[in-house]
Amino acid sequence: MKFELTTLDEYSDESLLAELRRVADSLQGQRLTRERFDSLGRVHSSTLHNRFGSWAAALDKAGISESVAPRFRVLNREAVLETLREFAAANPGKSATEKEIAERLGMHRGAITRRFGKWETILAEVGLDPVPLGRRYTDEECFENILTLWTHYGRQPNFGELKCPPSVVGPKAYIRRWGGWRAALTAFVKSINESPELQAQPVQSAPSPVFQKDTPQYAEPVPRSISLALRYRVLVRDKFRCVICGASPAKDGTVELHVDHIFPWSRGGQNTEENLRTLCFKCNLGKGDKVENAQPGSQEGLR
Numbered sequence: 001m002k003f004e005l006t007t008l009d010e011y012s013d014e015s016l017l018a019e020l021r022r023v024a025d026s027l028q029g030q031r032l033t034r035e036r037f038d039s040l041g042r043v044h045s046s047t048l049h050n051r052f053g054s055w056a057a058a059l060d061k062a063g064i065s066e067s068v069a070p071r072f073r074v075l076n077r078e079a080v081l082e083t084l085r086e087f088a089a090a091n092p093g094k095s096a097t098e099k100e101i102a103e104r105l106g107m108h109r110g111a112i113t114r115r116f117g118k119w120e121t122i123l124a125e126v127g128l129d130p131v132p133l134g135r136r137y138t139d140e141e142c143f144e145n146i147l148t149l150w151t152h153y154g155r156q157p158n159f160g161e162l163k164c165p166p167s168v169v170g171p172k173a174y175i176r177r178w179g180g181w182r183a184a185l186t187a188f189v190k191s192i193n194e195s196p197e198l199q200a201q202p203v204q205s206a207p208s209p210v211f212q213k214d215t216p217q218y219a220e221p222v223p224r225s226i227s228l229a230l231r232y233r234v235l236v237r238d239k240f241r242c243v244i245c246g247a248s249p250a251k252d253g254t255v256e257l258h259v260d261h262i263f264p265w266s267r268g269g270q271n272t273e274e275n276l277r278t279l280c281f282k283c284n285l286g287k288g289d290k291v292e293n294a295q296p297g298s299q300e301g302l303r
């Protein structure tokens with residue numbers, strides 16, 4: 001493709017402004033930026049700049065509104081940061097791309113970093129995460145991951161442990177959501193303490209399907225029905241150990257702990273601390289009819 005210079009017939013103020021209006025009208029809703037003008041106009045934006053004192057002054061003079069052509073008369077670092085802050089406020093949890101902010105500023109995406117340095121640094125100044133977002137995690141998922149780690153290590157997990165298995169939510173998710181690991185842990189504990197389910201809750205309905213306990217498909221019926229807060233409290237109470245054999249993930253990484261209903265949920269056992277206990281996977285599968293026959297809250301026949 002061959003590029004040809006196009007020119008205006010004459011270069012009076014009025015014809016320059018008319019050209020500005022012509023380009024603005026041709027954009028059909030797209031914003032008029034200097035870069036767009038330079039690719040569509042028959043004069044260069046610098047001509048307008050020189051004639052009218054600035055690009056913004058030319059837009060003013062042509063009567064082009066801010067909504068069509070947003071302008072920052074002095075595009076300084078603060079204007080970029082302000083736009084970023086507005087973006088962050090309007091898009092909670094989302095990281096801003098250079099392109100999005102550049103469009104809002106009415107400039108070319110490269111212009112920001114050319115003038116103000118690395119994009120990561122600019123984002124950091126307003127507290128936005130520079131890393132492109134992968135999956136978004138809900139608070140519940142973040143807390144669930146904390147509980148997994150807490151159970152795995154048998155103690156409060158540290159920040160570095162978010163980076164390796166069994167953690168499935170990385171450190172950035174916590175930083176993005178709570179600003180820091182300490183704050184995330186505080187939010188976790190607060191959610192435990194404020195859980196509405198600290199008292200006995202009647203079981204609404206029996207789960208289905210219920211598999212026979214000796215079949216491979218057997219799973220504790222709807223284990224998620226035990227809230228995170230309750231599971232945490234039971235695990236802490238049982239010191240993150242199987243109450244039958246004493247196995248703990250902290251000592252043996254292959255051990256998986258479950259919070260189990262002593263009197264089965266399928267038979268009306270309740271989601272209460274008294275009816276819940278910590279079991280390793282093996283003991284959970286191996287529990288027999290004796291457990292089925294146990295009374296709610298009773299440990300009889302379990303040891």
Ligand SMILES: [Zn+2]
Nearest residue numbers: 242245280283
């Ligand atoms: Zn066990």
